Amino acid sequence: xxxxxxxxxxxxxxxxxxxxxxxxxxxxxxxxxxxxxxxxxxxxxxxxxxxxxxxxxxxxxxxxxxxxxxxxxxxxxxxxxxxxxxxxxxxxxxxxxxxxxxxxxxxxxxxxxxxxxxxxxxxxxxxxxxxxxxxxxxxxxxxxxxxxxxxxxxxxxxxxxxxxxxxxxxxxxxxxxxxxxxxxxxxxxxxxxxxxxxxxxxxxxxxxxxxxxxxxxxxxxxxxxxxxxxxxxxxxxxxxxxxxxxxxxxxxxxxxxxxxxxxxxxxxxxxxxxxxxxxxxxxxxxxxxxxxxxxxxxxxxxxxxxxxxxxxxxxxxxxxxxxxxxxxxxxx
Amino acid sequence: xxxxxxxxxxxxxxxxxxxxxxxxxxxxxxxxxxxxxxxxxxxxxxxxxxxxxxxxxxxxxxxxxxxxxxxxxxxxxxxxxxxxxxxxxxxxxxxxxxxxxxxxxxxxxxxxxxxxxxxxxxxxxxxxxxxxxxxxxxxxxxxxxxxxxxxxxxxxxxxxxxxxxxxxxxxxxxxxxxxxxxxxxxxxxxxxxxxxxxxxxxxxxxxxxxxxxxxxxxxxxxxxxxxxxxxxxxxxxxxxxxxxxxxxxxxxxxxxxxxxxxxxxxxxxxxxxxxxxxxxxxxxxxxxxxxxxxxxxxxxxxxxxxxxxxxxxxxxxxxxxxxx
Numbered sequence: 001x002x003x004x005x006x007x008x009x010x011x012x013x014x015x016x017x018x019x020x021x022x023x024x025x026x027x028x029x030x031x032x033x034x035x036x037x038x039x040x041x042x043x044x045x046x047x048x049x050x051x052x053x054x055x056x057x058x059x060x061x062x063x064x065x066x067x068x069x070x071x072x073x074x075x076x077x078x079x080x081x082x083x084x085x086x087x088x089x090x091x092x093x094x095x096x097x098x099x100x101x102x103x104x105x106x107x108x109x110x111x112x113x114x115x116x117x118x119x120x121x122x123x124x125x126x127x128x129x130x131x132x133x134x135x136x137x138x139x140x141x142x143x144x145x146x147x148x149x150x151x152x153x154x155x156x157x158x159x160x161x162x163x164x165x166x167x168x169x170x171x172x173x174x175x176x177x178x179x180x181x182x183x184x185x186x187x188x189x190x191x192x193x194x195x196x197x198x199x200x201x202x203x204x205x206x207x208x209x210x211x212x213x214x215x216x217x218x219x220x221x222x223x224x225x226x227x228x229x230x231x232x233x234x235x236x237x238x239x240x241x242x243x244x245x246x247x248x249x250x251x252x253x254x255x256x257x258x259x260x261x262x263x264x265x266x267x268x269x270x271x272x273x274x275x276x277x278x279x280x281x282x283x284x285x286x287x288x289x290x291x292x293x294x295x296x297x298x299x300x301x302x303x304x305x306x307x308x309x310x311x312x313x314x315x316x317x318x319x320x321x322x323x324x325x326x327x328x329x330x331x332x
Numbered sequence: 333x334x335x336x337x338x339x340x341x342x343x344x345x346x347x348x349x350x351x352x353x354x355x356x357x358x359x360x361x362x363x364x365x366x367x368x369x370x371x372x373x374x375x376x377x378x379x380x381x382x383x384x385x386x387x388x389x390x391x392x393x394x395x396x397x398x399x400x401x402x403x404x405x406x407x408x409x410x411x412x413x414x415x416x417x418x419x420x421x422x423x424x425x426x427x428x429x430x431x432x433x434x435x436x437x438x439x440x441x442x443x444x445x446x447x448x449x450x451x452x453x454x455x456x457x458x459x460x461x462x463x464x465x466x467x468x469x470x471x472x473x474x475x476x477x478x479x480x481x482x483x484x485x486x487x488x489x490x491x492x493x494x495x496x497x498x499x500x501x502x503x504x505x506x507x508x509x510x511x512x513x514x515x516x517x518x519x520x521x522x523x524x525x526x527x528x529x530x531x532x533x534x535x536x537x538x539x540x541x542x543x544x545x546x547x548x549x550x551x552x553x554x555x556x557x558x559x560x561x562x563x564x565x566x567x568x569x570x571x572x573x574x575x576x577x578x579x580x581x582x583x584x585x586x587x588x589x590x591x592x593x594x595x596x597x598x599x600x601x602x603x604x605x606x607x608x609x610x611x612x613x614x615x616x617x618x619x620x621x622x623x624x625x626x627x628x629x630x631x632x633x634x635x636x637x638x639x640x641x642x643x644x645x646x647x648x649x650x651x652x653x654x655x656x
Contacts, residue, residue: 070405104438113437120404121437125428131394132429135401135409142357142383142407149401162424165394172389326439327474329497 013221015288019297021063021220022283025055025276026301028079031088034305035078035095039255043312044095046108051079053250056275057182058083060223061150061243064231065178068118070140070149072133075110075124076182076249080152086114088304089311098315105318106326126187127160129153130179134166137175137240148234150178155244156187158201167208167240174239178230179205181244182217188253189261205242217245218275248273334517339509341486342372342448344517346410349494350380353408356494359386359395360412369414370450370509396422396447400430400499403445408494413449416465416503430499431474445499446490451479452505452543452593453641459629462637464593466503466542467600470570476500477570478524479542483513485568488522495521503570505543505593524569527577533561536587536651539578539604541567544591544642551647560655570600578604579612586617589650591642596624618654623647 013021032050039048051058058079065071073080081091086102094101095109103113110124120136123129133151140147157163158181170177181201185192198204202212211233215226223245230241248270252259259267283289324331336344349356358373364387367374377385388395392413399411413419419426426447433441453462470477476498480486486504493500530545531552540548545566552562563581567573582588588608592601605620626640 101438103436103440106438107436111436113440115437115440120401120441121433123429125424128397128424128428131397131425132401132404134394135398135403136405137401138398139402139405139407142402162393162397165389165391166397168389169391169394169398173386326435326437328434328476329442332439 013288018283018288019293021059021224022276022279022289023297023301024059024083025220025279026297027088027304028055028058028082029276030301030305031082031308032078034309036251036255038095038309044109047075047254048095048109049076049254050249050251051076053270053274054182054184054217054247055079056220056223056279057180057217057245057247060220061180061227063224064227065148065150069147070118070120070133070136072120072129072136072149072151073112073122074129074153075122076154077112077122077152078109081112081114081119084114084117084119086112086117086119088308092308092312093315096312096315097317098312099318100311100315104326127153127157127162130157130162130166133177134170134175137170137177138173141173141175146235148176148178148231150180152180152182154187155181155183155185155192155201156190156195157181158204159187159195167205167210167242170240171208171210174237176234176237177240178227178234179240179242180227181242182247183244184247184249186249186253186262189257191261202242202244205244210240210242212242212244214244214246217247218273218278220275220279333514335512335514336483337509338483338486338504338511338513339370339372341483341515342490342504343374343376345487345490346373346376347379349408349410349491350376350384353494355406355408356410357384357386357407358410358412359388359399361388361390361414363387363412368412370506372509373412392418392421393425397425397429399445399447400425400433400443403443404433404441408444409446410494411445411447413447415461415506416449416451417460417463419449426469426475426501427472431472434498435474442497443499444497446493446502447499448490448502448504450506451503452507453625453630453637454507454543456632456634456637457630458632462630464625466501466570467592467594469501470600470603472571474498475571476524477503479503479505479568479570481505481508481542481545481566481568483511484515484519485522487515488519489524489568492521492524503542507543525574527568527574528566529563529577529581530566531562531564533563533585535561535585536589536654537563537565537578537581537585538589538591538647539565539567540591541570542593544593547642547644548591548647550644551651554644554648555651560651562651573604573607575604575607575611578608582608582612583615586615587651587654588616589621589623589647591623591647593625593642595627596622597627599624621650621654623650
């Protein structure tokens with residue numbers, strides 16, 4: 001038995017879509033590089049988990065997820081929120097702890113929310129978002145809404161009981177959940193082979209009798225293609241679907257990580273497969289991208305990030321008298 | 333007025349809610365074909381079908397989490413967790429998600445979830461089925477904690493819980509299920525903001541809730557024979573606490589005893605006691621006393637279990653010492 005591994009060449013991509021994918025990945029990269037800088041400057045505090053290296057997963061997957069679908073994410077969710085369309089100004093303001101942040105300064109980096117875009121949040125207890133996704137999908141199914149709930153989580157979640165409970169229940173009740181596992185090989189500092197008896201997360205998932213595929217998560221087009229067929233299957237009422245994206249985080253787990261648990265050579269090797277550089281090279285080779293395009297994209301992304309920082313800087317602080325506001329419906 | 337059991341009162345509330353509101357559904361372990369571990373949901377699957385009365389696998393964390401997700405997405409789930417000891421498996425979802433999502437999202441989401449579970453000892457079920465951990469829940473901001481002690485409250489508080497926009501946890505003392513009482517079947521949601529004075533008295537305030545109410549009323553009757561008139565307050569809602577009712581009583585009686593089947597250390601009884609001390613110290617003629625469970629895992633043998641739980645005789649003794 002083996003989970004399906006998609007190795008096939010991805011379809012040719014038309015120029016406009018290719019540029020959009022490239023820009024979306026660059027937005028995440030540059031936004032987060034700025035976050036790291038602002039962290040050093042003391043503007044952002046707390047935990048900051050960067051997604052750099054994994055951009056192809058969020059960007060590729062989100063192409064297939066409709067605006068009416070739901071998204072559940074993790075504490076490493078800046079990329080998911082950005083591609084989902086949560087305004088970067090509100091994200092950066094949240095990182096600053098400002099009142100114009102997407103969680104009004106109450107969430108921080110790990111807890112972005114946007115009800116309007118059905119972005120149900122970053123969950124910072126590993127595996128904790130999976131049961132929530134099951135419930136979101138259950139509500140849709142009970143009402144007969146043909147909506148999908150996309151649930152992102154890392155491979156570390158596969159060691160949690162909630163992973164197994166949630167997969168089991170989603171299959172048992174044929175719920176429209178799209179399980180999206182970002183396998184970056186490390187649960188904080190613990191390598192996959194040091195924590196899992198079965199290192200193929202897709203095969204683990206398959207034992208719950210759902211379709212599971214393992215996909216190259218450094219290839220944005222492969223991610224998009226796989227997610228499109230997965231979403232189609234889920235939306236047609238066949239129950240949940242599982243995609244494992246093999247990816248890698250280029251930075252530490254959080255800003256405080258000295259990376260004692262992995263070899264520099266390994267990081268360098270993965271950086272050779274940088275999803276953005278690889279895509280750029282591919283587009284240039286295909287003749288759909290030139291220096292002028294690249295400069296325009298970089299310029300647009302820089303303005304995008306600058307605007308986010310400016311809004312965060314300008315944003316007001318939540319009055320401390322409002323500390324209890326939003327705790328319950330009695331403190332609206 | 334009609335007579336029914338606590339168990340039937342809970343069922344009648346669920347039946348009404350299921351009939352009235354298509355968003356309501358029930359899920360949990362053995363709530364369907366088995367009829368519920370305590371037979372609370374007996375017959376509901378036949379009436380409402382397996383879509384709305386859902387048997388779940390033994391996955392407490394995931395079916396409580398799924399209740400949160402369904403609530404976020406417009407439903408009004410009732411989740412039954414068989415007992416409070418089992419609910420520890422779902423504590424991540426309770427504390428980290430149900431209680432936080434509204435606040436953490438800056439008010440964008442709310443979680444209108446109702447979770448019911450059995451609590452308490454007295455049935456010789458040993459150390460993994462007998463504890464009273466509702467005080468732990470009452471520690472958590474962002475949720476509401478209810479402990480119906482009467483048949484009327486079993487129905488009325490569940491109906492009220494379903495009207496809330498915030499997560500509500502209902503603790504049903506397992507010895508109460510067969511208890512009979514009079515109830516107005518047409519009565520709707522009960523008040524869940526206030527404690528209830530179950531017996532008026534002028535000499536001492538006995539504060540309790542849930543499964544200890546009966547024993548406390550029994551103690552009050554004994555004390556009355558000795559000429560001590562005890563006022564008995566049923567807290568009903570454990571979070572947020574209605575301290576105004578307690579403080580008003582203490583201001584008249586100048587004596588207070590708290591009866592709580594949970595362990596004494598760090599308990600709800602400690603919280604009530606502390607608030608009386610903070611807010612009514614000058615009214616007290618005697619230090620606030622507590623009658624709580626012995627600090628051991630619940631033992632099996634009847635004589636040993638009886639010795640761990642607050643009993644009427646202990647309550648009587650605690651009061652007698654104040655007036656000796």
